[in-house]
Amino acid sequence: MISISGKKxxxxxFSFLSILLVILIAVPLLRMILSADPEVMRSTIADRExxxxxxxxxxxxxxxxxxxxxxxxxxxxxxxxxxxxxxxxVQGLVDIPVMIPHTAAGIALLMVYGRNFFLGKTxxxxxxxxxxxxxxxxxxMAYVSLPFLVxxxxxxxxxxxxxxxxxxxxxxxxxxxxxxxxxxPLAWRSILSGSxxxxxxxxxxxxxxxxxxxxxxxxxxxxxxxFQAYGLKYAKPVAVLLILLCLLIFAxxxxxxxxxxxx
Amino acid sequence: xxxLVDISLKLGNFSLRNISFDVKQGEYVVLLGPTGTGKTVxxxxxxxxxxxxxxxxxxxxxxxxxxxxxTRHLGVVYQDYALFPHLTVYANIAFGLKLMxxxxxxxxxxxxxxxxxxxxxxxxxxxxxxxxxxERQRVALARALILRPYMLLLDExxxxxxxxxxxxxxRELKRIxxxxxVSILHITHDLSEAFFLADRLIIMKDGAxxxxxxxxxxxxxxxxxxxxxxxxxxxxxxxxxxxxGQVFLEGLGTSDPPLFSPEPGEKTDSIYLTxxxxxxxxxxxxxxxSYLSQVNMRIVGLNRTEAYxxxxxxxxxxxxxxxxxxxxxxxxxxTPIKFGKVxxxxxxxxxxxxxxxx
Numbered sequence: 001m002i003s004i005s006g007k008k009x010x011x012x013x014f015s016f017l018s019i020l021l022v023i024l025i026a027v028p029l030l031r032m033i034l035s036a037d038p039e040v041m042r043s044t045i046a047d048r049e050x051x052x053x054x055x056x057x058x059x060x061x062x063x064x065x066x067x068x069x070x071x072x073x074x075x076x077x078x079x080x081x082x083x084x085x086x087x088x089x090v091q092g093l094v095d096i097p098v099m100i101p102h103t104a105a106g107i108a109l110l111m112v113y114g115r116n117f118f119l120g121k122t123x124x125x126x127x128x129x130x131x132x133x134x135x136x137x138x139x140x141m142a143y144v145s146l147p148f149l150v151x152x153x154x155x156x157x158x159x160x161x162x163x164x165x166x167x168x169x170x171x172x173x174x175x176x177x178x179x180x181x182x183x184x185p186l187a188w189r190s191i192l193s194g195s196x197x198x199x200x201x202x203x204x205x206x207x208x209x210x211x212x213x214x215x216x217x218x219x220x221x222x223x224x225x226x227f228q229a230y231g232l233k234y235a236k237p238v239a240v241l242l243i244l245l246c247l248l249i250f251a252x253x254x255x256x257x258x259x260x261x262x263x
Numbered sequence: 264x265x266x267l268v269d270i271s272l273k274l275g276n277f278s279l280r281n282i283s284f285d286v287k288q289g290e291y292v293v294l295l296g297p298t299g300t301g302k303t304v305x306x307x308x309x310x311x312x313x314x315x316x317x318x319x320x321x322x323x324x325x326x327x328x329x330x331x332x333x334t335r336h337l338g339v340v341y342q343d344y345a346l347f348p349h350l351t352v353y354a355n356i357a358f359g360l361k362l363m364x365x366x367x368x369x370x371x372x373x374x375x376x377x378x379x380x381x382x383x384x385x386x387x388x389x390x391x392x393x394x395x396x397x398e399r400q401r402v403a404l405a406r407a408l409i410l411r412p413y414m415l416l417l418d419e420x421x422x423x424x425x426x427x428x429x430x431x432x433x434r435e436l437k438r439i440x441x442x443x444x445v446s447i448l449h450i451t452h453d454l455s456e457a458f459f460l461a462d463r464l465i466i467m468k469d470g471a472x473x474x475x476x477x478x479x480x481x482x483x484x485x486x487x488x489x490x491x492x493x494x495x496x497x498x499x500x501x502x503x504x505x506x507x508g509q510v511f512l513e514g515l516g517t518s519d520p521p522l523f524s525p526e527p528g529e530k531t532d533s534i535y536l537t538x539x540x541x542x543x544x545x546x547x548x549x550x551x552x553s554y555l556s557q558v559n560m561r562i563v564g565l566n567r568t569e570a571y572x573x574x575x576x577x578x579x580x581x582x583x584x585x586x587x588x589x590x591x592x593x594x595x596x597x598t599p600i601k602f603g604k605v606x607x608x609x610x611x612x613x614x615x616x617x618x619x620x621x
Contacts (some may be wrong), residue, residue: 021376060411061555146515150280161345163341163343163345164345164347165307166307166312166332167339167345167347168347169310169312169331169332169333169341169343169360170310170311170332170333170335170337170338170407171333171358171359171362171406171407171410172333172335172359172362172363172410173358173362174331174333177362181358181362182347186347186348261278
C-alpha cells in the first residue's frame with residue numbers, strides 16, 4: 001500500500017478516539033452482565049412480577065410503534081415529497097419530543113389526557129383511559145419516541161427517486177398502487193430500522209411513563225422501584241435480564257433489516 | 264394521435280409557453296432543443312404528471328388534459344431509465360400487466376415475447392443494478408411497450424450511453440419504430456440523433472416551439488440564427504442592407520455584383536447569411552449561376568481529426584469561414600491546399616440562406 005504522508009498519524013488518532021468511545025459504551029454493559037450470578041438470574045426469570053413487567057414493556061412499546069407507523073408513515077411521505085406552507089414548522093414539531101425532558105412531556109400528556117381536560121374526559125367516557133393503564137403507557141412511549149420512526153421513514157422516502165413513482169403511474173398505477181408497490185418497498189428498510197429504533201426507545205422510556213402510569217409497572221420503573229426500595233443487589237438482575245432480552249431482539253431485527261446479498 | 268393546443272405551464276424555473284404541435288399515427292417526431300429548455304417538463308405534462316396552466320392535450324381526439332397519467336396509455340422512458348431497483352427485470356417488465364390483473368400465464372407469455380423481440384431473454388432474472396446501460400434501455404422500452412401504449416415518450420433515451428452503444432441503440436430504436444409502428448415523441452439535444460431518427464423535427468427554445476418541419480427542410484432553411492446554430496451550421500456572415508435594398512456582406516468586401524435582399528419586407532435590422540460548410544466550394548468549377556458569390560480567401564488553419572480535415576479561411580476584410588473535407592475529398596482536390604495560400608472559393612447558392620438574427 002502506498003503511504004500518503006501523515007496518513008498513519010491520522011488513522012491512529014481516529015482509531016484511538018473511536019476505541020475509547022466503544023470502551024465507554026461497552027464496559028458498563030459487560031460489567032453488569034458478567035457480574036450477574038446465574039443463581040440469582042434464574043430466580044429472577046422465575047419471578048412472575050419481573051417477567052410480567054418485561055412483557056408489558058415490550059407489548060406497550062410494540063403497540064405504540066404500530067400506531068405511530070400507521071400515522072407516521074403518511075406524515076413522513078408528506079414531508080419527503082410535498083411542499084406546503086408551514087412545512088418546516090411541522091418538521092420542527094415532530095422533532096420536539098426528543099428534545100424536551102421526558103418528565104415534562106409526561107406532565108404535558110397528563111394535562112391533556114387526564115380527566116381534568118375535556119379530551120381526556122371524553123375519551124375516558126368512551127372507555128379509553130390513559131392514566132394508570134396500558135393505553136397510557138403506550139401513549140407516553142409513542143409521544144417521546146415517534147420522531148425516530150417519522151424521521152427514518154422520511155429519509156427512506158427521500159432516497160426513493162420520484163421518477164420511479166412517476167413511471168409507475170404511466171404504467172397504469174394509481175397513486176395508492178405506486179405508493180404501495182414502489183415507494184414502500186424501496187423505503188421499507190429505513191421504515192423498519194426507524195421502527196426498531198422507536199420500539200427500543202419506547203421500551204427504555206421512564207420519565208413520561210411514570211407520570212402517566214406507575215402501575216402496572218413497566219420494566220424500567222420496576223428496576224427503579226427495586227433500586228429505591230431494596231438497593232442495587234435487587235435492581236441489577238432485572239436490569240441485566242432486560243438488557244439481554246433487548247439485545248437479543250434487536251440483533252435479530254437488525255439482521256432481518258440488513259440488506260441481503262442479491263444475485 | 265397526439266395534439267397539443269396552446270400548452271402553457273409555469274413550474275419552478277421552467278416555463279412552457281403556448282406550445283402547439285401534433286404527432287401523427289406512426290410518426291417519429293424528435294423534439295430538439297438545448298438542455299434546460301423545458302423539454303422534460305413538456306414530456307411529463309403530456310404523460311399527465313403535471314397539469315398545464317392553460318391549453319389542451321388531445322389523444323386520439325379525446326381531451327385528456329385533466330386525465331391522470333394511469334389512464335393515458337402512454338409509455339415513458341427516462342434518460343436514466345428509472346427501472347424499479349427492487350424488482351427483477353422480469354418483474355419490471357411485468358409491472359403494468361400485473362396491475363391490470365392479467366393472469367400469471369398471460370403475463371409470462373407476454374414478457375417472454377417482448378424479451379425475445381428486444382433480445383433480453385437472458386437477463387430476466389437479474390436486478391437492474393447489474394445491467395449495462397444498453398440493457399437497461401431495452402428493459403425500460405420493454406416495460407413500456409408491453410402495454411401497447413398509444414405512444415412512446417422518450418426523454419433523452421440515448422444520452423447516458425457510450426458512443427458505440429448509442430449508435431447501436433439508435434438503429435434499434437428505428438427498427439422498433441419500423442416493426443411496431445408505434446408513434447414516438449423523442450426529446451434530445453443531440454443533433455445527429457435527431458437527424459438519424461426523425462420523420463419530423465420540432466425545435467424548442469426557452470419553453471417555446473420555434474420551428475418545425477422535416478429534417479431536410481429545416482436544415483436547408485433554418486428560421487433564425489439560433490436554429491441554424493443548433494443545426495450545426497458553421498458560418499454566419501452578418502450583412503448590411505444598402506440604400507437600394509442590396510445586401511452587403513460584412514468582412515467580405517463589397518460583393519460584385521451586390522447581393523440582393525432575399526425577401527422584400529423581411530426584418531432587415533439584423534440579418535445573417537448562413538453558410539454550411541458543404542456550401543463552400545474550394546475550387547469553384549461549376550457555372551457562375553450556381554454561386555452566390557466567389558471570393559479570394561487565405562487558408563489560415565488546417566485542423567485534422569481521425570475522420571476529416573477542417574479548413575479555416577480568412578478574407579482580407581476579416582470575414583472567417585470554415586469547412587470540413589473528408590480525407591477522401593482531400594485527396595481528390597485538384598491542387599493541394601497549403602497553410603497561408605490564397606485560393607478562390609465559391610459560395611453555393613444551394614445551401615446558403617438568409618436568417619434573421621434571433
